[in-house]
Amino acid sequence: xxxxxxxxxxxxxxxxxxxxxxxxxxxxxxxxxxxxxxxxxxxxxxxxxxxxxxxxxxxxxxxxxxxxxxxxxxxxxxxxxxxxxxxxxxxxxxxxxxxxxxxxxxxxxxxxxxxxxxxxxxxxxxxxxxxxxxxxxxxxxxxxxxxxxxxxxxxxxxxxxxxxxxxxxxxxxxxxxxxxxxxxxxxxxxxxxxxxxxxxxxxxxxxxxxxxxxxxxxxxxxxxxxxxxxxxxxxxxxxxxxxxxxxxxxxxxxxxxxxxxxxxxxxxxxxxxxxxxxxxxxxxxxxxxxxxxxxxxxxxxxxxxxxxxxxxxxxxxxxxxxxxxxxxxxxxxxxxxxxxxxxxxxxxxxxxxxxxxxxxxxxxxxxxxxxxxxxxxxxxxxxxxxxxxxxxxxxxxxxxxxxxxxxxxxxxx
Numbered sequence: 482x483x484x485x486x487x488x489x490x491x492x493x494x495x496x497x498x499x500x501x502x503x504x505x506x507x508x509x510x511x512x513x514x515x516x517x518x519x520x521x522x523x524x525x526x527x528x529x530x531x532x533x534x535x536x537x538x539x540x541x542x543x544x545x546x547x548x549x550x551x552x553x554x555x556x557x558x559x560x561x562x563x564x565x566x567x568x569x570x571x572x573x574x575x576x577x578x579x580x581x582x583x584x585x586x587x588x589x590x591x592x593x594x595x596x597x598x599x600x601x602x603x604x605x606x607x608x609x610x611x612x613x614x615x616x617x618x619x620x621x622x623x624x625x626x627x628x629x630x631x632x633x634x635x636x637x638x639x640x641x642x643x644x645x646x647x648x649x650x651x652x653x654x655x656x657x658x659x660x661x662x663x664x665x666x667x668x669x670x671x672x673x674x675x676x677x678x679x680x681x682x683x684x685x686x687x688x689x690x691x692x693x694x695x696x697x698x699x700x701x702x703x704x705x706x707x708x709x710x711x712x713x714x715x716x717x718x719x720x721x722x723x724x725x726x727x728x729x730x731x732x733x734x735x736x737x738x739x740x741x742x743x744x745x746x747x748x749x750x751x752x753x754x755x756x757x758x759x760x761x762x763x764x765x766x767x768x769x770x771x772x773x774x775x776x777x778x779x780x781x782x783x784x785x786x787x788x789x790x791x792x793x794x795x796x797x798x799x800x801x802x803x804x805x806x807x808x809x810x811x812x813x814x815x816x817x818x819x820x821x822x823x824x825x826x827x828x829x830x831x832x833x834x835x836x837x838x839x840x841x842x843x844x845x846x847x848x849x850x851x852x853x854x855x856x857x858x859x860x861x862x863x864x865x866x867x868x869x870x871x872x873x874x875x876x877x878x879x880x881x882x883x884x885x886x887x888x889x890x891x892x893x894x
Contacts, residue, residue, distance in 0.1 A: 495530075627790070
């Protein structure tokens with residue numbers, strides 16, 4: 482069993498990047514502008530951000546991967562070269578690619594390549610082919626762990642190495658959203674809105690409700706679950722020991738469109754679970770605690786994917802999140818008093834009360850969760866701070882003016 486398990490976390494912005502680092506990620510993956518599978522997301526890095534991302538990752542001993550895994554047209558080729566060149570110059574670790582043009586150009590400038598799940602790799606012969614270009618391969622999401630282990634065993638027995646001379650590393654998704662299409666190759670969005678999911682512009686038609694009607698006789702099918710195309714989120718925490726036993730070396734978390742609190746919480750859980758497996762302390766009781774923690778943040782309900790051999794998906798019964806907690810915006814950072822360890826915020830909405838659980842997020846701060854034990858305003862110690870108040874409370878970590886303050890409340894409220 483290889484003890485070098487890499488926890489790979491999503492970064493949709495600097496706040497999520499810091500949250501991933503705080504959570505114990507070994508690597509992060511992120512998109513730049515439009516040529517990635519989350520191009521439609523509001524949270525994407527720009528070309529100019531690449532040097533800062535690379536430097537931040539190096540400083541924290543975290544590997545960095547740029548996703549360039551969309552369908553590429555001729556007019557995209559100059560952009561591809563610009564992004565790869567910038568990544569190479571900044572010291573980004575690798576490019577995650579699916580198109581041969583991207584793979585070929587990255588290799589031509591001696592840039593490490595990882596094969597995206599978009600290429601739907603499902604067998605050892607395909608692994609051998611891509612080993613000519615890549616050191617890490619993300620397998621298709623539809624494989625069982627038995628099939629994954631057959632591939633990893635063959636890599637070892639047949640000594641399949643990548644351009645670096647190292648044995649090929651196998652990466653799989655272990656947590657997050659799943660698409661109803663094979664490895665995400667969906668055309669619904671393109672068909673209905675001319676917005677291709679394979680160009681990162683998915684509008685998530687599958688997450689909506691639909692009626693199924695027999696047009697010849699007008700009969701409507703009685704379907705218990707209206708969201709018949711919207712899969713629940715993948716969660717492998719309860720059998721992560723089996724995932725590791727299958728020879729996987731990189732555990733990938735989905736979620737570049739989600740907030741920093743999601744990134745930090747999920748990263749922490751999988752980091753702790755993987756460590757527990759190797760320490761011999763992993764138990765189902767611990768797995769339940771980790772799963773309960775991840776149910777607090779964004780999710781559509783959990784299932785085990787196809788890893789344990791299921792033939793059919795498990796579908797959600799809601800279009801949105803089933804998170805047990807939600808965040809309510811309160812205000813923004815104003816000042817931090819280093820000598821006394823106190824953070825000051827301007828309350829712009831709602832009310833902050835003693836005993837409230839709060840979340841603070843920011844590009845440098847990442848994600849911090851704490852309970853407010855006492856509040857001070859211009860009137861001294863108070864039980865609550867209302868809109869317009871400058872309030873302060875104890876906090877071990879410095880905050881910045883760009884930080885946002887949220888109150889965490891039950892989703893039922």
